[in-house]
Amino acid sequence: MLRRLDSSLPEFRQQLEALLAFETSQDPQVEERVATILADVKTRGDAAVLEYTNRFDSMNAQVMSELELTQSELKAAFDRLPVAQREALQAAAERVRRYHEHQKMASWQYTEDDGTVLGQQVTALDRVGIYVPGGKASYPSSVLMNAIPAHVAGVAEIIMVVPTPRGEKNDLVLAAAYIAGVSRAFTVGGAQAVAALAYGTETIPPVDKITGPGNAYVAAAKRRVFGVVGIDMVAGPSEILVICDGQTDPDWIAMDLFSQAEHDEIAQSILLCPDAAYIEKVRASIEKLLPTMPRQEIIRASLSNRGALIQVRSLEEACEIANWIAPEHLELSVAEPQAWLPQLRHAGAIFMGKYTSESLGDYCAGPNHVLPTARTARFASPLGVYDFQKRTSLIMVSETGAQKLGQIASVLAHGEGLQGHARSAELRLK
Amino acid sequence: MLRRLDSSLPEFRQQLEALLAFETSQDPQVEERVATILADVKTRGDAAVLEYTNRFDSMNAQVMSELELTQSELKAAFDRLPVAQREALQAAAERVRRYHEHQKMASWQYTEDDGTVLGQQVTALDRVGIYVPGGKASYPSSVLMNAIPAHVAGVAEIIMVVPTPRGEKNDLVLAAAYIAGVSRAFTVGGAQAVAALAYGTETIPPVDKITGPGNAYVAAAKRRVFGVVGIDMVAGPSEILVICDGQTDPDWIAMDLFSQAEHDEIAQSILLCPDAAYIEKVRASIEKLLPTMPRQEIIRASLSNRGALIQVRSLEEACEIANWIAPEHLELSVAEPQAWLPQLRHAGAIFMGKYTSESLGDYCAGPNHVLPTARTARFASPLGVYDFQKRTSLIMVSETGAQKLGQIASVLAHGEGLQGHARSAELRLK
16 A cells, blocks of 8 residues: 655655655646636625625625624624633643744834944734634634734734535534634635635735645635735645654554544655664555554555655765655654754754654644645745734935935946936935 | 926826826737747756857857856955945945944744744845846846845855846956855846756756846846746836925935936936925926936936926925835935925835935945835835745644644534544644
């Protein structure tokens, strides 16, 4: 079922590239339908949102107020939860909040000898939209991971949208919204929700940025409104790369691979290990444990489609391969994880040491679980407080400074043929 | 020529929205041609790049090496410059570098009571591509503003692409590349250059992120390769908003408005001022100075199309309007600029005090001149060192920590129906 590769073979690099290849081309039919929905919501506002929601989500709402969840509904959902879930949600939220506090950016300024002041002013976004998928992929942990960084950043209004097909609401999701500081919530989804957040309607206020995962329609809509509003990354399938020195219980590693594979059939789980005998132990664990998993069909499909057990020549080589893959989740299940950190340049998150299962990071370790996928960790970062803050450059040139800088600007502006720029600087010269 | 608005009139908000409206819809014909070029370069590499470059830029290159600028060519261009230009370029680069050093992000970690370590590792991108437009909008200052932040971030390889129609090279651009630490440079432009940087060819190495301005084809190509590589913002027309208390020489303000308007016919220059008499003085200065400007046709078109002199009720109201506009460049030409800063939430850069003409910031004050346009300063930041660094979350859970966190993760994972996640945490429980 699970392919085994060997990094010492000449065909390895080609095999690895084939394994990672993932078609992300945009479907023209989806594009066209999304373009229509966006234009319609932009023009007709609430009326269009109501129509699409009733049609796509089998709802029967007459007015927009039926599609708003009040704060007391959110609180009621929280109060209804079993105590263990309530406490787990609160404990997770508290840890996520504490970690994200470390990410807050601060403004700075410095003054030069001639009195010129330069700096950077950091401010929060005014209002953001959080997209939360409905149905089977409706995750309360995603609500926490999107809303808490925005809240920590100081965003004044956090608007959540979550589709509720046939009116079915998920108490855990509503409770998470209550804990995470969501300001308003609407039971709207799809491209129509993205359009409403981007353009605003009579009822739904326009936001400055939209974050959160969604299906192909949501992803296409986010791409299209990018520029009108900010967006986070368009996420691909989830991935885990485990580097193991062969000293971790093979059952643990097998289950860690499952925990990614169970997301869906195109998720990716890969093990890199220098120890051939250990790799076979992990394979045996997989075969032993798989029949015990409720989601075994998905796991099996995912592991066969996109999984791999890869024998490497050394842990050094494992790090090099990891840098090339730039995985969303990297488990560094080795004896001295800190020692290997300097060699790892590209990963969304690194889970260090055998006790750090990736799933702890998904829920409650503290760092965000919204991470760059599909090799984008080469240039992208986890979702964070910094995604809900922005910077403004500050320049206050003194009269003396204007003399020195004006000369330089004048020469360069004339060199670019921009005389207005030049004279604007020259007018300030004595 | 230049429209005058009054914020106290009931139609003002509507007039302002009309003034700011800017059509950014994507041209389907451009989209289609760009999609073809991208696919072709992806498949055929160098051969396609050569063909498109010869066709679109009237070149006659037989092999890719003819399209590479060597380091000695860059240095020769620098050495050929008049001494005043050489010194101005060096002085600007030095100031830009010094400011950007302040933006470098550092890694951090903290340890919890049970020994669990959480943190964030900051690393530079490996390789980035800088797009530099050719022809009339070929600006050496843009080379500095894109390449220096990458260099300060620690990016190992900076690849510049710049089209040279009919083989015409711009010495200032080449000299700027030499000073700014560009590693390799190719005389290729358009969608074919973006494709080559994103996918790599036999000669041009694939990069992790592409920054820099370009025409509609370049913008469309960047949008399409987003995800394969990172991109910076897709820039709109340049804008300046001046808030003036009526105490600055009106000639200075007129010239500052010109300095933005001279970029092109769709650039936007707006003045907000509470003093009606002063506004008329600025209008008189505009009429007096405009005939003296070499680019007066462009300036006149820009001011008539998209410019405005707006009388406001107070400087407080001017700040509110500025927040709504979220301008790329905000000149705060008032007596006590620091006092107004807390009221300004959204702007790309703020130029404070009457000596700080926007053009000083364009060239040499230090901060970046690549700034969010078209109201995107509501959620976006100037180009900076942080655009060439990224973060990796670090999680190292202790054996004790795994007990506490495992319980929480288990409850939440079961709540989401993800048993693999739950069991992966549970296996680490004693």
